[in-house]
Amino acid sequence: MAKRDGHELTDSQIDWVIDAYTKGVVADEQMSALAMAILLRGMRRRETARWTQAMIDSGERMDFSSLGLPTADKHSTGGVGDKITLPLAPIVAACGVAVPQLSGRGLGHTGGTLDKLESIPGWRASLTNAEMMKQLREVGAVICAAGAGLAPADKKLYALRDVTGTVEAIPLIASSIMSKKIAEGTGALVLDVKVGSGAFMKDLGSARDLAETMVSLGKDAGVHTVALLTDMSTPLGNTAGNAIEVRESVEVLSGGGPNDVVELTLALAREMLAAAGVAADPEEALRSGKAMDTWRALITAQDGDPDAPLPEARESEVIRAPASGVLTRLDALSVGLAAWRLGAGRASQGEPVQAGAGVQWHARPGDSVTQGQALFTLHTDEPNRFERASQALSDAFEISSDANLPELSPLIIDRIS
Ligand code: URA
Numbered sequence: 464m465a466k467r468d469g470h471e472l473t474d475s476q477i478d479w480v481i482d483a484y485t486k487g488v489v490a491d492e493q494m495s496a497l498a499m500a501i502l503l504r505g506m507r508r509r510e511t512a513r514w515t516q517a518m519i520d521s522g523e524r525m526d527f528s529s530l531g532l533p534t535a536d537k538h539s540t541g542g543v544g545d546k547i548t549l550p551l552a553p554i555v556a557a558c559g560v561a562v563p564q565l566s567g568r569g570l571g572h573t574g575g576t577l578d579k580l581e582s583i584p585g586w587r588a589s590l591t592n593a594e595m596m597k598q599l600r601e602v603g604a605v606i607c608a609a610g611a612g613l614a615p616a617d618k619k620l621y622a623l624r625d626v627t628g629t630v631e632a633i634p635l636i637a638s639s640i641m642s643k644k645i646a647e648g649t650g651a652l653v654l655d656v657k658v659g660s661g662a663f664m665k666d667l668g669s670a671r672d673l674a675e676t677m678v679s680l681g682k683d684a685g686v687h688t689v690a691l692l693t694d695m696s697t698p699l700g701n702t703a704g705n706a707i708e709v710r711e712s713v714e715v716l717s718g719g720g721p722n723d724v725v726e727l728t729l730a731l732a733r734e735m736l737a738a739a740g741v742a743a744d745p746e747e748a749l750r751s752g753k754a755m756d757t758w759r760a761l762i763t764a765q766d767g768d769p770d771a772p773l774p775e776a777r778e779s780e781v782i783r784a785p786a787s788g789v790l791t792r793l794d795a796l797s798v799g800l801a802a803w804r805l806g807a808g809r810a811s812q813g814e815p816v817q818a819g820a821g822v823q824w825h826a827r828p829g830d831s832v833t834q835g836q837a838l839f840t841l842h843t844d845e846p847n848r849f850e851r852a853s854q855a856l857s858d859a860f861e862i863s864s865d866a867n868l869p870e871l872s873p874l875i876i877d878r879i880s
Contacts, residue, residue, distance in 0.1 A: 586767030659696030661795025704821015
């Protein structure tokens with residue numbers, strides 16, 4: 464009620480409610496009312512910091528100090544075609560920084576790193592803490608699901624927020640992300656805060672607010688934290704889905720891949736290395752093949768076969784350009800929705816996803832296209848999904864014949880430290 468009426472929550476009120484909710488003493492109905500009051504009224508930095516600490520204290524804290532290596536992690540607030548973790552973790556590990564990357568599954572139109580990796584035959588997302596430590600020592604990088612012991616208050620609260628329309632509160636997003644990252648025990652953290660139609664934060668002001676809140680929470684907890692604000696009005700790379708994004712990531716590790724994916728991967732790698740205090744060139748790790756070796760070792764250590772053919776969807780359909788000109792817009796949210804409708808994502812937690820489903824686009828903003836050329840290829844196991852996916856893409860792009868083209872927005876918009 465204090466928050467509903469616009470008052471600040473005291474430290475002891477915050478400690479109590481998080482502890483009582485985790486134990487089941489505070490019911491979901493009560494917590495959802497509080498989450499809604501926070502969404503509408505906001506929280507001061509002090510309240511957000513205390514809320515984050517209370518969520519950390521609800522579970523275990525991991526400790527990688529026995530590794531004797533600097534550690535760095537990256538977190539993206541989620542986007543469409545965002546496969547960056549896949550090439551990034553092996554690149555940074557190949558440069559001598561251990562990467563304990565706890566990742567999530569997708570929900571709604573944004574994809575999840577674990578769903579993508581699970582399309583690799585045999586690959587396993589769940590590791591014990593002992594397995595994680597062993598892999599960090601032997602391979603240098605691990606990408607896995609957060610164990611049940613890490614910030615259990617957040618697990619429960621995030622699921623509740625998801626079904627009560629209270630995900631989009633900046634203090635709740637910041638504390639949710641940072642409680643997991645601080646409890647995970649990484650020494651350095653680089654945040655990729657997305658802004659644009661395909662992101663949680665649709666405008667620059669709220670993305671900046673979220674980034675600043677998270678950077679200050681990280682620093683207060685002794686984690687070297689930096690954020691990049693990056694564009695998510697256009698999807699990343701040329702694919703959104705699961706196996707098709709793994710394929711694109713492997714292309715990057717082989718020295719190719721789409722320019723924007725390479726640019727963002729290298730920018731985040733440089734930030735992670737700098738934050739961890741290691742002077743190394745991530746481009747050299749790519750060129751020398753060391754990053755690819757680390758990728759193969761990472762997949763193998765988690766029971767995956769890096770040489771196995773990736774699953775392909777049973778059916779595909781092409782959408783062609785209705786006119787000639789220059790592609791001036793490709794909307795991330797629409798592409799994400801199409802991939803989701805094709806079966807690459809899930810509508811509710813725990814649903815299976817199709818490994819082969821997704822969208823491939825054959826032109827990016829700034830590219831010239833010719834009437835009739837393939838603009839998108841849609842992939843799914845269930846052809847009855849094509850119609851709704853195509854509908855999502857009908858307003859997703861613009862082709863202009865005007866010589867005065869609008870300037871393309873930069874991929875990396877700002878840096879907050
Ligand atoms: N990701 C999280 O982990 N938590 C949020 O609240 C939003 C995105």
